[in-house]
Amino acid sequence: MTTVAVLVDHRDGAVTRPSLEALTLARTLGTPVAVWLGSAPAADAAALLGEYGATEVRVVDAADARVASRAAAALGAASADADVVLVISTFVTKEIATRLALATGAGVVVDAAGAELVDGKVETFQTVFAATWDVRTRIESDKAIVGIRPNTTIAAPAEAAGAATVVDVEVELPATRERITHVEAVEQGEGVPLAEAPVVVSGGRGTGGDYALVTELAELLGGAVGASRDATDEGWISHEHMVGQTGTTVTPALYVAAGISGAVHHRGGMQASGTIVCINMDPEAPIFEISDFGVVGSLFDVIPQAVARIKEHRGA
Amino acid sequence: MRILVTVKHVPDLQSQRSFTEGRVTRSGDDGTMNELDENAVEAALQLVEAAGEGEVYALTVGGPDAVAAVRKALQLGVHHAIHVSDEAIADSDVFGTATVIAAAVRKVHEEAPLDLVITGMAALDGLTSMLPTALAAELDWSQATLASALSVADGEVTIERHLPDAHETLVAPLPAVVSVTDEANKPRYPNFKLIMAARKAPVAQWSLADLGVDASAVGKAGARTVVVDASPRPAKENRVKITDTGDAGTQLADFLIEKGLA
Numbered sequence: 001m002t003t004v005a006v007l008v009d010h011r012d013g014a015v016t017r018p019s020l021e022a023l024t025l026a027r028t029l030g031t032p033v034a035v036w037l038g039s040a041p042a043a044d045a046a047a048l049l050g051e052y053g054a055t056e057v058r059v060v061d062a063a064d065a066r067v068a069s070r071a072a073a074a075l076g077a078a079s080a081d082a083d084v085v086l087v088i089s090t091f092v093t094k095e096i097a098t099r100l101a102l103a104t105g106a107g108v109v110v111d112a113a114g115a116e117l118v119d120g121k122v123e124t125f126q127t128v129f130a131a132t133w134d135v136r137t138r139i140e141s142d143k144a145i146v147g148i149r150p151n152t153t154i155a156a157p158a159e160a161a162g163a164a165t166v167v168d169v170e171v172e173l174p175a176t177r178e179r180i181t182h183v184e185a186v187e188q189g190e191g192v193p194l195a196e197a198p199v200v201v202s203g204g205r206g207t208g209g210d211y212a213l214v215t216e217l218a219e220l221l222g223g224a225v226g227a228s229r230d231a232t233d234e235g236w237i238s239h240e241h242m243v244g245q246t247g248t249t250v251t252p253a254l255y256v257a258a259g260i261s262g263a264v265h266h267r268g269g270m271q272a273s274g275t276i277v278c279i280n281m282d283p284e285a286p287i288f289e290i291s292d293f294g295v296v297g298s299l300f301d302v303i304p305q306a307v308a309r310i311k312e313h314r315g316a
Numbered sequence: 317m318r319i320l321v322t323v324k325h326v327p328d329l330q331s332q333r334s335f336t337e338g339r340v341t342r343s344g345d346d347g348t349m350n351e352l353d354e355n356a357v358e359a360a361l362q363l364v365e366a367a368g369e370g371e372v373y374a375l376t377v378g379g380p381d382a383v384a385a386v387r388k389a390l391q392l393g394v395h396h397a398i399h400v401s402d403e404a405i406a407d408s409d410v411f412g413t414a415t416v417i418a419a420a421v422r423k424v425h426e427e428a429p430l431d432l433v434i435t436g437m438a439a440l441d442g443l444t445s446m447l448p449t450a451l452a453a454e455l456d457w458s459q460a461t462l463a464s465a466l467s468v469a470d471g472e473v474t475i476e477r478h479l480p481d482a483h484e485t486l487v488a489p490l491p492a493v494v495s496v497t498d499e500a501n502k503p504r505y506p507n508f509k510l511i512m513a514a515r516k517a518p519v520a521q522w523s524l525a526d527l528g529v530d531a532s533a534v535g536k537a538g539a540r541t542v543v544v545d546a547s548p549r550p551a552k553e554n555r556v557k558i559t560d561t562g563d564a565g566t567q568l569a570d571f572l573i574e575k576g577l578a
Binding site for chain 1: 545560
């Protein structure tokens with residue numbers, strides 16, 4: 001019997017969709033238990049985790065879990081019996097996974113697009129080199145930690161879901177040498193966060209700094225707004241929107257690149273997306289090489305027309 | 317101020333990158349210093365210049381070709397270069413690599429104490445970003461990762477980090493392991509004088525025996541993960557590219573509607 005601990009990502013007390021995706025994946029590997037760092041979840045959040053297959057919700061009320069070593073100790077205490085630990089792959093959870101692996105001897109794969117059990121060992125799949133190669137990795141150690149990317153599993157409730165039991169886990173967290181002296185919350189837009197969005201519409205140099213059309217199309221498609229490094233460097237849009245190897249890596253079902261040439265640094269952050277569409281004035285732009293549908297033209301002409309057509313279709 | 321910077325030899329981003337028998341193909345021809353490590357070298361040089369005294373070491377781990385990475389660091393102005401190479405290191409996972417680097421850092425630290433180890437935020441081949449944390453844990457030093465700005469004063473390093481949900485200021489006592497993002501600075505270009513000097517500069521060559529690291533703890537023997545398959549992804553089929561003659565927006569919308577995406 002394989003126990004799979006899932007580190008739940010939650011925002012303002014609500015379970016995020018990638019957490020439900022991770023629970024869905026966890027059910028294919030064994031029996032999921034949810035690990036919740038922070039003050040105890042509300043009844044509806046715990047119930048939702050149960051619907052997606054968690055048999056328990058293990059709560060560690062860990063103050064100051066922003067420091068990786070403390071979060072790793074909290075997660076470790078709540079997942080001591082787990083054969084597999086799943087986290088949503090982010091810069092922060094990768095540090096937590098690394099610390100937990102060193103404490104437990106577990107093997108780690110991060111940025112995975114999927115995982116399965118083969119002869120009792122966890123094997124993961126990833127795309128690497130700007131999504132030009134597929135790699136399968138086997139975790140040889142008894143305990144496995146996997147960082148899974150959002151949008152790589154379709155979240156679905158468990159068929160025979162029971163109620164999850166909420167359990168408090170007591171743990172003495174280690175003192176840390178580091179201290180966080182200032183935290184300023186990033187203003188979260190109304191839409192879905194970039195990394196989790198099923199649709200991403202990104203604007204680059206070609207926008208000239210005008211994100212009105214990009215935003216309009218993103219909202220129409222229920223997606224998030226992204227940007228290239230050029231655009232964030234220009235200060236046209238904040239760094240949180242940057243898609244690329246050093247910004248956010250996204251794998252939405254649809255990626256629209258408007259006025260983005262597609263330098264390798266950008267492609268590395270979006271090339272594994274489902275369908276890729278681009279609009280660019282330069283027919284030689286490398287983005288065309290990886291686009292399913294590419295338009296040589298001005299985004300200022302193309303986007304308004306596309307928006308009108310989609311609205312017309314929906315109204316019909 | 318004494319700082320050691322870790323640099324990695326990786327395939328050039330613009331080259332055809334590939335795998336050979338489960339390993340990233342590396343060769344001297346199209347390999348280079350990991351681009352994000354240039355930010356680490358720059359951060360170290362700036363700190364030493366600001367302090368008005370100090371030394372910067374560049375350290376790389378890898379086969380014979382990897383020396384190219386520390387030569388590049390010498391061209392940028394680091395003072396000392398170290399190349400750790402040993403056949404037993406091949407196929408190490410991140411923990412094996414951290415064990416080797418930590419041993420090399422300790423060797424330098426014992427000669428004269430280091431204040432900082434600075435790394436890039438990720439290597440642009442694997443992109444896992446796990447090494448800085450693993451190294452800090454191995455050394456039992458404090459860690460300050462993903463710095464988009466950093467400063468050192470009164471025995472502490474202070475960094476700014478931009479995470480998706482918050483901007484943080486984090487303070488860590490020295491010695492510390494710091495990773496810097498590509499926002500931290502603009503790397504300098506090598507000048508002619510340094511390029512010439514870098515050719516002749518000595519590079520210390522260390523083996524596992526020099527570091528007192530047991531070969532069974534690293535390489536394939538010590539790896540907790542193994543690549544069982546690697547294959548190039550097939551190119552996308554049925555790609556469409558049109559030039560706007562007045563109705564491309566409508567065609568684009570119809571494409572999305574047909575695919576059930578709009």
